[in-house]
Amino acid sequence: MTWIPFVLIAAVAVFFALYLVLSKNAVHGALSLVLVLVSLAIFFLLLGAEFIFIVQVAVYAGAIMVLFLFVMMLLNVGGAEGPLRENPSWQLAAAIVLGCVLLFEAALHIARAGEGVRHFPQAIAADFGSPERIGQLLFSSYLLPFEITSLVLLAAMIGAVVLALRRFP
Amino acid sequence: MDIYSAVPFSAWLALSGLLFTIGAIGFLIRRDPIVMFMCIELMLNAGNLLLVASARYRAVMDGQIYVFFVMTVAAAEVAVGLAIIVAIFRQRLDIDVDEMSEMRG
Amino acid sequence: MSNTTFDWIASLIKAVIIFVVLLQLVPVLIWLERKVVARMQQRIGPNRVGPFGLLQPLADAVKLMAKENIIPTGVDKLVYYLAPVISIVPALAAFAVVPFGEPIHVAGRVVYLQVAHVNIGILYVLALSSLAVYGITLAGWSSNNKYSLLGGLRASAQMISYEIPVGLTVVAVVLLAGSLDLLDIVNQQVKQGIWNIGPQFIGFLLFVVASNAELNRAPFDMAEAESELVAGFHTEYTGFRFAMFFMGEYVNMVTTSALATVMYLGGWHGFGPDVWYLNLIWFILKIFAFIIFYMWVRASWPRIRYDQLMGFGWKVMIPAALLNLAATAVVIVVAKERATLWLTAVNIALFVVFLAVLRLVNSRQLEQHRQVVPQPDAVRG
Amino acid sequence: MNPYLPILFMLIIATAFAVGALSLAMFIGRPKGGNERKLAPYECGIEPVVGEVRERFPVKFYLVAMLFILFDIEVIFLYPWAVVFRQLQVFGLIEMGIFLAILLLGYMYVWRVGALEWQ
Structure with a gap:
């Protein structure tokens, strides 16, 4: 019974992930990626990560994907060509082989871990994943990464402005 | 309705691996740089899912903090990456990764 | 009846009621807006049907x-x-976390007077309103029309620009309340004895302006300027598809007004006895006060130019909201228990100074204008 | 019961309404013939200009979206801080002050370079 939400949402996520990879149209691809992100956000919620859920919706779905759409409209690449347009066949083969290796690795890990990864019966507190807890962690154990984040954002801001405003010969 | 008690951790691992693989294959077979970029986002999100799941199954919140930072870095990366695409486009009026050989420096 | 069944039924009933009320509000608001604007322009407005x-x-x-x-x-x-x-689904879903009354007791169980009582209510509303950008951008892009695309891009650029000041002013409210739960925010205002419109007066003004811009309403409705862009992103939409954009806009207006009421005007609290139906009436009155204010603004101001609009958002609203946030944080740390009092005093003082400066700048500009154009009256006709 | 479940109800009701109303309108208002003029895009009532419809737009729009992302992240970081601010007191003020000061540098740079002008 409790498997049902997992299977349903996972199916949605995988379907739209495949759609992103295979669709001919980049804007449709972006929309399907938004659906993947939203279904992962629901997973975050079910896994007790309340604050991360809302950050996923607000930042990923609400901001990052908007930038993707903007750039597509800006560059007019909406109706792009076919997905496998004249790709060298060795690239395709390499991709599929690499994908199989990745999947095999994951399967191997799951099989080897066996019962070990199946259950850690851990109860969580009521405020697990709440903004309070995130704030407490952020301003104690993760203070330095937090401050360094501002440097990352500063660098990104300057880099993007320089690149976008540059006059090309 | 507790998803945690019914779904074993390996299911999350499998789902995350599958999404990551789809992203990786997409990154390799597509040539439109914007779609490739979106495939990278997909891979990052597969990683995020695993981090959040393990945070729940170990009842330690650190995984969620990592996800928070991953999202921050992803935002910065998207801003700069798309700026590069826009800059190349403005210069070359055509974007196809196989023709960006002058990027090799 | 088990607790879970009760919760399911209660929340289903609440969801249906809120949905119906929101949808019914749309025609009422359209009628009201036409009537109000007509009266302000010395017309009668719709009076046939x-x-x-x-x-x-x-x-x-x-x-x-x-x-x-x-x-x-x-x-x-x-x-x-x-x-x-x-464009309409997030608008309807955003209202789900807005509380419209004290939790009541039914058959020995607590029933929250909001569809969903969640921990992060305020962020949820902001996140869903940021999804509204999609409807507009995609409508503009898919229409195969230059003007639609330009209108859609303009509207979405404007909306995302004003999202940041909205977010920053909301943080200042969260600082006072110490919680993202909308119910806590209302209760904290009762506890501190003064609604947040006092200690956050500047924040309140910023929120009203920024949310007006985020709603794409006049005077910030550059995106759908009939005269410049043949109505913007919804040019190619007819019939009910067109109506849906309209409904989304009006529902968003209700949600924003409700959010402002909860954050700054003490939610459902008013004068008189504290019973839930009176509270509900207070809540609705406050929301309608906001809505009529938005209509008044629309009738009074001309549309502003797009570059001015974006410049105002990035160069005035964001620094002002950041300053407001910094001031709030500093006063909370310094004044401790008396923070509310001090914040109220500081806000009112700042507002008075702001008005004085505005007057000075205005009169100086008017002076310059008179020098450039000798007879302004003759020019204006 | 998960407190977010009612939101799901709301989403389902809203989506059902939107899709239902659109389908009904599609059924009632079936197109009643006409020629290709009727279906042409409306551009000020004149003949659509020949050429690429999805034109390229000024890089400004992109810049705004990019700056929005970075500022949005900054705002998101402010929320957990605001919630625990009463516990942190002066410490929180200083730490967030450093964070914001570094970002303000970027903001000032962006302003100086003229990325906020909309010519």
Whole structure:
């Protein structure tokens, strides 16, 4: 019974992930990626990560994907060509082989871990994943990464402005 | 309705691996740089899912903090990456990764 | 009846009620807006269909429903049909966390007077309103029309620009309340003895301006400027698909007004006895006060130019909101228990100074204008 | 019961309404013939200009979206801080002050370079 939400949402996520990879149209691809992100956000919620859920919706779905759409409209690449347009066949083969290796690795890990990864019966507190807890962690154990984040954002801001405003010969 | 008690951790691992693989294959077979970029986002999100799941199954919140930072870095990366695409486009009026050989420096 | 069954039924009933009320508010608001704006322009407004023209929206709805469903050539059909749905669904869902009364007790169980009582209510509303950008961008893109695309891009650039000041002013409220739960925010205002409009007066003004811009309403409705862009992103939409954008806009207006009421005006609290039906009336009155204020603004100001609009957002609103946030944080740390009092005093003082500066700047500009244009009256005609 | 479940109800009701109303309108308002003029995009009532419809737009729009992302992240970081601010007191003020000061540098740079002008 409790498997049902997992299977349903996972199916949605995988379907739209495949759609992103295979669709001919980049804007449709972006929309399907938004659906993947939203279904992962629901997973975050079910896994007790309340604050991360809302950050996923607000930042990923609400901001990052908007930038993707903007750039597509800006560059007019909406109706792009076919997905496998004249790709060298060795690239395709390499991709599929690499994908199989990745999947095999994951399967191997799951099989080897066996019962070990199946259950850690851990109860969580009521405020697990709440903004309070995130704030407490952020301003104690993760203070330095937090401050360094501002440097990352500063660098990104300057880099993007320089690149976008540059006059090309 | 507790998803945690019914779904074993390996299911999350499998789902995350599958999404990551789809992203990786997409990154390799597509040539439109914007779609490739979106495939990278997909891979990052597969990683995020695993981090959040393990945070729940170990009842330690650190995984969620990592996800928070991953999202921050992803935002910065998207801003700069798309700026590069826009800059190349403005210069070359055509974007196809196989023709960006002058990027090799 | 088990607790879970009770919760399920209660929340289903609440969801249906809120949905119906929100949808019913849309025609009422359209009628009200037409009447209010007409009166402000010395007209009468709709008065043919039903008493006071009350049935006019109904007639409009029938007309829109029966309109021919034209699909222009070259549209991206999937996205074209999806865009109106995307613009209304988040708008309706955003209201789900807004509380409209004290939790009540029914049959020995607590029933929250909000569809969903969640921990992060305020962020949820902001996140969903940021999804509204999609409907507009996609509508503009899929229409296969230059003006629609430009209108859509303009509208979405404006909306995302004003999202940041909205977010920053909300942080200042969260600082006072110490919680993202909308119920806590209301209770904290009662506890501190003064509604947040006192200690956050500047924040309140910023929120009203920024949310007006985020709603794409006049004077910030550059995106759908009829004269410049043949109505913007919804040019190619007819009939009910067009109506859906409209509904989304009005529902968003209700949600924003409700959010402002909860954050700054003490939510459902008013004068008189504290019973839930009176509280509900107070809540509705405050929301309508906000809505009528938005209509008043629309009737009073001309549309501002797009570059001014964006410049105002990035160069005035963001620094002002950041300053407001910094001031709030500093006063909370310094004044401790008396923070509310000090914040109120500081806010009112700042507002008075702001008005004085505005007056000075205005009179100076007027002076310069008189020097450049010797007879302004003759020019204006 | 998960407190977010009612939101799901709301989403389902809203989506059902939107899709239902659109389908009904599609059924009632079936197109009643006409020629290609009727279906042409409306551009000020004149003949659509020949050429690429999805034109390229000024890089400004992109810049705004990019700056929005970075500022949005900054705002998101402010929320957990605001919630625990009463516990942190002066410490929180200083730490967030450093964070914001570094970002303000970027903001000032962006302003100086003229990325906020909209010519």
